[in-house]
Amino acid sequence: MSTDPSPTPVAPAAAGRKPVVIVDDVHVEYKVFATGKRPTAADRRTLKLRGRGKQMRTVHALKGVSFTAFQNDSIGVIGTNGSGKSTLMRTIAGLTPTSRGAIYSQSRPSLLGVGAALLKDLSGERNIILGGLAMGFSIEEIEARYDDVVAFAGLEKYIDLPMRAYSSGMTARLKFAIATMATHEILIVDEALAVGDRTFRQRSEARIREIRDNAGTVFLVSHSMKSIMDTCSRVIWLDQGTLIMDGDPLEVIQAYNKAQDK
Amino acid sequence: MTTAEDAARAGLIKVGGRPSLRNYISEVWRRRRFIYSMARFKIESENQQNSLGMFWVILKPLLNALVYGAVFGILIGTDGRPPHFVEFLIIGVFVFEFFAQSWTAGGRAITNNSALVQSLAFPRMALPLAAVTQQFLKFLPTVAIMLVYLVATGNAVDAYWLLIIPLFALFFVFNCGLALITARLCVHWRDLNNFLPFVTRFFFYTTGIFFSIESRFGPRPPSPSDPNGYAGQPWLVTLTDYQPIHEFLSIARSALLQGPGYGMNNTYWVYATLWTIVIFTFGVWFFWRAEERYGRVD
Numbered sequence: 128m129s130t131d132p133s134p135t136p137v138a139p140a141a142a143g144r145k146p147v148v149i150v151d152d153v154h155v156e157y158k159v160f161a162t163g164k165r166p167t168a169a170d171r172r173t174l175k176l177r178g179r180g181k182q183m184r185t186v187h188a189l190k191g192v193s194f195t196a197f198q199n200d201s202i203g204v205i206g207t208n209g210s211g212k213s214t215l216m217r218t219i220a221g222l223t224p225t226s227r228g229a230i231y232s233q234s235r236p237s238l239l240g241v242g243a244a245l246l247k248d249l250s251g252e253r254n255i256i257l258g259g260l261a262m263g264f265s266i267e268e269i270e271a272r273y274d275d276v277v278a279f280a281g282l283e284k285y286i287d288l289p290m291r292a293y294s295s296g297m298t299a300r301l302k303f304a305i306a307t308m309a310t311h312e313i314l315i316v317d318e319a320l321a322v323g324d325r326t327f328r329q330r331s332e333a334r335i336r337e338i339r340d341n342a343g344t345v346f347l348v349s350h351s352m353k354s355i356m357d358t359c360s361r362v363i364w365l366d367q368g369t370l371i372m373d374g375d376p377l378e379v380i381q382a383y384n385k386a387q388d389k
Numbered sequence: 390m391t392t393a394e395d396a397a398r399a400g401l402i403k404v405g406g407r408p409s410l411r412n413y414i415s416e417v418w419r420r421r422r423f424i425y426s427m428a429r430f431k432i433e434s435e436n437q438q439n440s441l442g443m444f445w446v447i448l449k450p451l452l453n454a455l456v457y458g459a460v461f462g463i464l465i466g467t468d469g470r471p472p473h474f475v476e477f478l479i480i481g482v483f484v485f486e487f488f489a490q491s492w493t494a495g496g497r498a499i500t501n502n503s504a505l506v507q508s509l510a511f512p513r514m515a516l517p518l519a520a521v522t523q524q525f526l527k528f529l530p531t532v533a534i535m536l537v538y539l540v541a542t543g544n545a546v547d548a549y550w551l552l553i554i555p556l557f558a559l560f561f562v563f564n565c566g567l568a569l570i571t572a573r574l575c576v577h578w579r580d581l582n583n584f585l586p587f588v589t590r591f592f593f594y595t596t597g598i599f600f601s602i603e604s605r606f607g608p609r610p611p612s613p614s615d616p617n618g619y620a621g622q623p624w625l626v627t628l629t630d631y632q633p634i635h636e637f638l639s640i641a642r643s644a645l646l647q648g649p650g651y652g653m654n655n656t657y658w659v660y661a662t663l664w665t666i667v668i669f670t671f672g673v674w675f676f677w678r679a680e681e682r683y684g685r686v687d
Contacts, residue, residue, distance in 0.1 A: 231396035
């Protein structure tokens with residue numbers, strides 16, 4: 128897409144390492160009605176519908192973000208609420224289309240966000256089996272990993288209950304355990320650990336480091352600076368859809384905290 | 390050098406692109422176990438909360454047949470009623486139920502599983518296929534009921550019955566194709582989910598589930614009760630010859646029942662096969678064309 132060579136996203140310091148995700152001048156714009164109704168095709172053509180025209184708003188969620196993620200990177204993403212973190216993660220996962228710019232990636236990432244269970248009417252056990260099969264495991268491979276997944280999620284007592292009966296923390300734990308069954312090339316964790324308790328947080332942070340050390344790439348969106356310091360080798364700071372800083376975790380977090388305290 | 394060239398050199402692909410159709414199909418084939426397990430687990434969970442449990446798989450079609458049998462067998466007149474009416478009706482209701490349920494469930498397969506689609510990376514085609522498989526697994530016990538009923542009411546068991554095996558396999562593929570097309574359309578236009586029950590109901594009343602199109606609209610010679618005879622509506626009969634659901638239903642009835650009006654129409658086999666090939670091939674292509682679109686929030 129970009130023919131403009133000036134904002135080269137490949138940092139020279141990283142020469143020699145294999146790029147996994149290239150985010151190239153990405154813009155994301157949403158058009159929404161203030162009422163929350165989805166615009167129909169006709170509404171998009173004629174933006175000045177009576178009464179609605181004024182309420183139609185364009186939200187510019189990302190304004191030209193560029194960076195490159197490499198193998199063995201674990202990238203913390205920080206920023207205030209509404210700064211575009213989740214939008215960026217969804218765009219990398221291909222769930223939100225870019226308005227301008229492009230993203231290149233090695234494989235389709237898995238995105239772990241807060242919220243819904245995978246298949247809420249099915250038991251935890253069956254979610255593990257189906258999640259594993261969906262990711263391309265054979266039934267034997269799933270059986271071999273099953274006990275580990277259950278133990279990791281700490282759900283031995285509840286694994287036969289339907290997922291709709293789980294608490295949000297339990298849901299997040301099981302989803303994380305299922306998604307990390309595969310040694311992912313790219314894993315995006317969007318505040319999914321925030322609802323977990325301390326034991327689980329430590330366990331999952333250890334798992335993230337493990338993925339990173341096995342040539343994977345992890346994105347971690349979090350408001351817990353401690354989690355980010357413990358797991359990330361690099362931090363990106365977003366503010367109002369713009370990339371403010373990209374670099375060493377300590378430096379970026381200090382600059383971010385300073386800006387917050389102002 | 391542009392970023393796109395950089396990316397290509399590093400072996401990266403553009404996010405929002407899709408795999409080649411060939412790779413995509415082989416990925417879906419690798420997920421066949423997923424498709425089958427998902428279908429089975431969903432059936433079990435559907436019934437878990439009912440006290441009668443899995444018994445509903447059999448009870449539901451029976452009640453359906455009973456209601457339609459009462460309404461169309463007793464309340465509504467005998468005009469256009471074919472021989473073996475009860476068997477005719479049961480086969481019609483059961484086979485049509487499989488079609489209608491596959492269509493609505495398949496259409497909702499992507500929109501109803503958004504959490505799964507947004508979290509894990511897998512070929513989305515597995516979901517509509519799993520939905521149709523689920524309906525097919527529910528259809529099998531009703532076929533058994535159908536056959537038991539036929540034997541119990543004194544219909545002779547014969548080798549023709551075996552024809553329902555290739556027939557229902559063909560029908561399964563046809564329904565998969567239709568589900569794939571509808572699943573994509575529902576992603577573009579969610580409101581379609583609300584229309585589907587009306588569309589299937591339209592087919593239910595026009596396909597000849599509880600009356601025979603041929604004897605209702607076909608020509609009848611003069612008889613003592615009807616001295617002028619009836620010229621019929623030949624165009625309507627010709628039209629239904631090309632209607633796939635009518636073809637599948639007619640073949641099923643011809644395979645299972647004997648007597649006048651139940652001769653096997655071999656051109657129906659040709660038409661039904663052609664419909665299946667066209668709908669399924671188009672469905673696979675059509676669904677794949679929007680693979681990157683599923684699960685998107687925009």
